[in-house]
Amino acid sequence: MKSIFTTLKKAAPAAAFTLAMAGGAALQSCSSGPGEGSATAAGVASDAAQAVYVAPGKHDEYYSFLSGGFNGQMSVYGLPSGRLLKIMPVFTQHAENGYGYSEESKAMLMTSHGFVPWDDLHHPKLSRTNGMTDGRWLFANGNNTPRVARVDLSTFETVEIMEIPNSAGNHCSPYPTDNNEYVIAGTRFSVPLDMKGGTADVSMDEYKDKFRGSISFIKVDPEKGDMDLDFQILVPGFDYDLANGGKGPSSDWVFFTTYNTERSGTLKELGASQNDRDYLAAVNWKLAAKYAAEGKAKEMPAYYYHNKMDKDSHIAKSTIKKSVRYLLPEDCPGMMYLIPAPKSPHGIDVDPSGEHMVVSGKLAATIPVFSFSKMQDAIKNKEFDGEINGIPVFKYESVLKAEVKEPGLGPLHTEFDGKGNAYTSMFVSSEIVKWKLSDFTVVDRMPVYYSVGHLMIPGGDTHTPDGKYLVAMNKITKDRYLPTGPELSHSAQLIDISGEKMRMLLDFPTVAEPHYAQAIKAEKVAPNSVKFYDLAKNKHPHAVKKEADASVTREGNVVRVKMTAIRSHMTPDNIEGVQVGDTVLFHVTNLEQDWDVPHGFAVMGANNAETLIMPGATQTLKWVPKKEGVYPFYCTDFCSALHQEMQGYIRVSPKGSKTPIAFSTGKKKQNIPGTASAK
Template sequence: MSTIQTLKTKLPKAALLASMAALPFMQSCDMGDRATAQASMMSSDAASKVYVEPGKHDELYGFLSGGYNGQVSVYGIPSGRLLKIVPVFTQHAENGYGYSEESKAMLNTSFGNVPWDDLHHPKLSRTDGQTDGRWLFVNGNNTPRIARIDLSTFETVEILEIPNSAGNHCSPYPTNNTEYVVAGTRFSVPINTDGTPAEAGLDEYKEKFRASLSFIKVDKESGDMNLDFQIMMPGFDYDLANGGKGPSEDWIFFTTYNTEKAGTLKEAGASQNDKDFLAAVNWKLAEKYVKEGKAKEMPANYYHNKLDKNSHIAKSEVKKSVRFLDPADCPGMVYLIPVPKSPHGIDTDPSGEYMVVSGKLASVIPVHSFSKMQKAIKDKDFIGDVAGIPILRYESVLHAEVKEPGLGPLHTEFDGKGNAYTSMFVSSEVVKWSLKDFTVLDRIPVYYSVGHLVIPGGDTKDPYGKYLIAMNKITKDRYLPTGPELAHSAQLIDISGDKMKLLLDFPTVAEPHYAQVIHADKVAPRSVKFYELEKNSHPHAVKKESEARVERKGNVVRVYQTAIRSHMTPDNIEGIHVGDTVYFHVTNLEQDWDVPHGFAIMGATNAELLIMPGATQTLKWVPTRPGIFPMYCTDFCSALHQEMQGYVRVSPKGVNTPLKYYTGEQKPAL
């Protein structure tokens, strides 16, 4: 590590940028040294600590964001085994998500049906500041959206679009009882409160571009989201957020960068100022202002998509307005705290007293004090304001600075035992430091360029300080090579003792940014094994084979089909013609765990369906040529699964082949 360590002192900006550019080279040069370093950091019984015996279960669920795959990956911890990919913002042909008639609406936005997004931050719902295992909230970064996953079914059940936002990055952070999840814009954009198209010249960036922070109310019982209000903010870039706890639980904090308002080449332009800001928002007070009628209404156009739990059909509602608060009219609601330039993570410790801000280009980690902040507010210890938002004095809010932590601090989590752990992107290490005296206690190299890190509950009042997972941005030689495109990589670290010990490298799907880790016993008992056929309220469900049928109205044909081991009913259909629109409404009649049936038909310009027991899913098919089209079950369901197949005859347009359907001799031709 020596080469990297020598860079760890306070560097002028130019040198720091140069060191970052050179890093990949340094990493390769340095591999020998780093490997030696690693060996001494390994746990001697790592193999047995991560091995989960066949048939036994992992201790924890890890919910890792999929980043540019738009999904959530569920891992077993400590084994690092991928248990499931939950489709959220991205089409998932594997089970028909985003392709089936039921799920398509989930991806509706004001821009159209958007088949992809960039999912950065999963956050578990909380009760009394602790994860409760009910829901997982996640953000869509590209087309601003927040989604909710129900952890009883591991399904995305709700997606809410966020207006007046672009690059929905500092999202979705919950308050301590999930009263709200908040979302913030990363990119400032023109916002016209009269509803006219928000277009402006790019040379008007400094004057016309603004930002919004969104407060989404969460229903205590159902989890349903509702965009309660927005706060209009100066046109900075808002990067990350986190809520307070205990004394600070009425507050939520956002890091900002590009307070320079550089509209181009931000790489250099957004790194000019020595300090950017931490925006501190009193959400309780904001809520009060809204209740008092201080919010104004503006036209807006955004989608709210919900999955009905009985019919399993997603429906969109188009919202037409949003209310907003202007901080200049709302005294005491927002303050700006100077922080080292280009900050990334803001993390509050379990006590709620400390706000730790990681400045990507900073050589120290400032730890701000909530009580000092309150005093500074009371004392009006301001050094100025931005658009009516008071700026507090850095020194008055600062509690301590962690010195020489490493290069490129990004994120901090806590172990509940008085320690903090910060990821160092540039020097590729995790650094453990004390919340008592703010000195560095330990450091462990990671491979390579760690982004976020996570400790189970490490962002809550009640961390479980046994494991830490480092999610690394560069993989290179860590696994067998797979061509130019590599998996990202996570590392599991034992933090139960004084010294951190490396346990396991595990490759991850797409690009995990943040993650949440939770004890299995908070989630597993909620898990549903199948859907009750009795409760299936899908309008095209058939609950008995005897009700299976085919109906034609004009050129729309509906196949009311059932699937059960090992046949589908009907399995032979004639009388479909080129140009018809055919809907296969397939109901899986099974009522047992782990017996999905799949459905596919040859040549469909669509995905398959994967139908869970008790559910109905629909595939739309418009045949374009005559012929015989086999259909079959795509999920090996039984010894005679290969026999679970049938045919559809498609006749040329204009030829009158009568409608006829049957399965064996059970249902004679009509």
Template sequence: MLKKVSILTSMLLFSATSALSSTDLQKVMKDRGLTERDVLAAAKTYVPTGMKDEYYVFSSGGQSGQVIVYGVPSMRILKYIGVFTPEPWQGYGFDNESKKILDSGKIRGQEIKWGDTHHPNFSEKNGEFVGDYLFINDKANPRIAVINLHDFETTQIVVNPVLKSTHGGSFITPNTEYVIDACQYAAPLENDWVPIEAYEEKYRGGVTLWKFDYTKGQIDEKESFTLELPPYMQDLSDAGKGPSMGWAFTNSFNSEMYTGGIEKGLPPFEAGMSRNDTDFLHLYNWQILEKLAKDPKNTKVINGHRVVTIEAAVKGGALFLLPEAKSPHGVDVTPDGKYIIIGGKLDTHVTIFDFAKIKEQIDKKEFAGKDSYGIPILDFKKSLHGQLELGLGPLHNTFDEKDGIVYTSLYVDSQVVKWNFRDLKLLDRVNVHYNIGHLDSMEGKSTKPKGKYGIALNKLSIDRFLPVGPLHPQNHQLIDLAGDKMELLYDMPIGLGEPHDVVSIHASKIKPKKTYDKMGTNSRTGEAHEGATLAGQERVERDGNKVKVYMTAVRSHLNPEHIEVNKGDEVTIYITNLERAQDETHAFGLSGLNVHASVEPGKTSSVTFTADLEGVFPYYCTEFCSALHLEMMGYLKVKDPKKQYPDYKAAKVSKMTPEELQKEYNKIVATNKATDDVIQSVVKFLKEKGFEKYPEVKSLVTDALDQYNKIPHEKAKADEAFKAGDMNTAILWENQVWQYMVKTADAGLRAKNLLAKELSTKMSEKARLGEEAYLRGGCNGCHVVGQVSSGPDITGALLRHENGEKFLYNFILDPAKYYSDPYIDAMIKTFNLRMPNQNMKPEEVKNIIEYMKWIDENADLQ
């Protein structure tokens, strides 16, 4: 029975003058199975037509090499920004201006066709986010990109000249002095081959500090430098602020300096790299380092780039190490700059270091020892503010507007935990779906976090959305942080790469252009474009075999509409959008020649290509811009100067040769044979399984046979035409045969799928409720029916224990009680996780067991 809709919910959704009544709402809720909580969550995220979101969120696009922009609280995607890979809608990687940006990302002259974007971050002033620039790194190919947020376009890519992979970027110092870019996998800094046996001597990690010129909006590569570090596999970073201003922190894994060798019979990397109880947090003073970098005595020049040596950094009092929980994957400085929070993937605790205690040891030179590279090691206990047990797999942190409040992601437990880093008190936790990595609260990584909303970036989505094949979308979930208790509001699938991290900023801080101020702007430089063309200046210029076309675009024509060139000419077309109206983008697409450009109002783009194909190629505006959009087109005509052309207005269409007709006939006959083979396999399944017993299946089979029985008549006509030598007619009738076969296969396959469903044991009401509880509790985050995943296969689980129903009933209700059980202990060690208490009710657990019985009953159905 549906509960009466609360007054609060009604007030949120309806006004006194609304045409809808509470009865209408109750009906919608009942029909869709919605609770009051669901309706309230919808109200909190709904942004009506014409209203705008409160926050921007910029997300890495993972293996897409791009950046995704969406709004909060609506979670509506606003834009994809092409960064390290082409993006056709914006012409990124197609027009000359963006090609130049992508070309600057070549590594040792090699074109890189993909990227793995990880950590976006804004420009900062006094540690506050400023919406002028966005920086993002490419982990796979060590690069940093600069995105100008005045037009959301990538304006620079720089390649790290010494580090071979960089995960710990891009993190920003409080006034955007530097972009921090830390190494991931140690390798020789030079581009030389070095045997793995020389790992400790020749392989190195490092942190590159990219100097940023705020006025120019560009990284100054000449003023940038790298700090040499031991081969400890550096990971993430953060910059100090307030009392820790001038310092930066980078964690690491593999203090063991293990080098693997699974192919040689040695334990794999994962075993050797997690042997020690602790790894190292690197602490370095970038203000001292920038001074050291100016003196050649402190640096080595490698691949044309300055590298401050470990020895010089230690001697200058700029580099220290601090033990941290092993295999960490996050380092976050609190907004006040007084504490550093570390999460260890293989620990249940977070560790909080007190920077004042760290600084006292540095000032007094009271060290616990040195590593093998001579770097001073600080004392763990003397640096400690405290530790707090949060759960399995603490990774990353983000902060709230309320002092001391921090949110931490738990990868293994699939939760976000709310706690206080000052008094080390656990406050709340909420389940997410599933295996959360990074997380964010609004501006939660700045000195003035807003809190309010949280975003969980979940690696798995499994059952959350409509299925789209084996490769699932990522799931960004919106969390309400405003109250004492966190509340999950919204699931958002991201179907583009693996979004790794996000940053958020209040909408008022982003002030993008609506049109370009000056007609003919080069958007990548902000300067006037060399090919800027105003109305009346359209023309075609030839210099030898180089042709330049100066074109304008305005609703609804491209000028010129006819371009004639010779085969072999190098053609450059400059397109200037003469519109001054907002949102009147035009574009230029040249059919069949891989040429495209997007041209926003006031912008000039250019494309260059070699006209190496003879023919006539239509070009058109690819952006639907007006009622006469289809008419906004023209022709590129490419002539071969070595050929003589007849004088005619239109070419005659020649008939196919007998050989060509025979080839086409053979092809359609072969296609029909292959389609018929599929049909016969379906017929075999249906007959073996007794389809006649199931009326709905039988009716589908009847439909299929109705289509199939028409085939002989059409086939006879095809054969008759073939014997008469009329190949054209034979092909047409064989195509008709194929049409009937397709219709037959469609109905037959639907009958097969329906029959398979009918043959499954009917699910009892308790089993159905059990499936709902199983999914609602997130059990399928670890347990996948029919295969081993993050946890054991749920199929057959009832048979693995003596009196399995009783055992599983008790275990699901209170998993911790059985952690020491030999079987459960073995499972924990095998999968490196413990089953959390999902706080199931006894009746829910009983229903889950009924669902597991149903799974076992149907496990063998093919």
């Protein structure tokens, strides 16, 4: 194990750095008050109104998927209207539809740490076909308890979550290759690996010697989308920040920014800001896969969860994985290189041609643009300046193409319009800066309010962006909307980038904190959208497909209610014979076979949420009654003129009561003497 913790050979000298600029200017940018960007004239504002207005009954042009950050979900916004079309739960419990509360969905949130009902979702990434977004799936990372999720865009449901071992903070994740051969996920924090997939009980004093990072390669089934962790690369003990896949000539590669190459275990604000340069890590994923396939991968024991929603039963099931394969860079020549990059770089973005790797150093005064072709030459010519863990470090100049001069303060991320222009977000100076890839000169600036983090152009991370709109995702909101107390929504801004000059169109608030977004033309997703589930194909073991099959049975202390819901009644709607302390499982099947007729189910006093059942599906609500009495249950989603009448009662008797299990709807009452008495 010792061999993987080799000493860091510094490729760039340490230098003192003052933080005053970064913190001070960020605040200053907020004191400039509200503004309209370049849209100051009334005529321009009028045009903007038309540009974002989607008349009642008309549809938006794009789906955009904004991550929810610390709310652990993703949101679907229509563009250009900025309207929130849907909140999709991924890593968090969601009362609206019972995700994480219903018996069917709980397993989705299982991890090696137990049930973890939250994560910090940063980066939505659409699946790809030949390097273009295809609208089939949406991948997303859990940044806290390392996980990667997959949403099926035919149903807009989270259908799979894969936990990542040997990782702590899964930030530079998930980055799909051109045909989703891999979804690639890098650790944010390095930790002392116990070589059993977890972390070791080690003192923080041993950071420099014992802490290590990992990059994970998750295979994706090309037809079904199912994920499987294929192998990992164990990498030096830096912090890994963001990643981006190559394109065209560089499409076998994936790039990662790093910080804390100082490997400070404390006060990173200062400790991780000592070096003038950290690194951009370049990994040849195709070669890595080849090494792994050809026996260079070792195996270690591990323990991590893989959770999948079964398509037929709509029940999530967990599989526990017991080992993981890993590669060491020192064993795999040509697989990984380090490029010195200005201090504490954040975003790495590869332009549509695949030639330019743009690195945004959040504390840097210029934006370096590295050249993929120069990198290939530098590999051939061995233009290295030392190595770290057997990973060659390039000479800065040998791979540098140009530096964008005076771009603004605090560059974070860059996207592209496919027309030869790059757009970089400037956190500290609160602006979007447009610059030309041909000569690296700045050609336009648009103030944004305030302190922009990520930005997104539909397809802006592919080889053929759709350069019509840009969405700026701002970190500070302050006075942009009517105040809502100390806690404010974050804010996005929609900018028209179709012309030479950027044009501010719209401010719209977002759910929690979007850390990135993806957008795609509506026609790539909408035609495949499922309207309801086929009841005939419902394979839930406790589904009942007609009212006559509804039942209530006792199995020891478990009372199983197989219920149907259809406008405007539930069957059964009178249940007796339940006792205090029983586990009551309401399996509710929605018999409707039409679009947009969900039924909800709730019972008074349950220590649980409700569950929302789509047409043709079955969902289960668990309830352990604590007190005797009569408890109403009812449909929670207004479904018809007689929705208020769609309800029933369940009677709870004291423990040991002789009241037999019985149920009815209308006049038909069934007593089931055989199962009458509780165990």
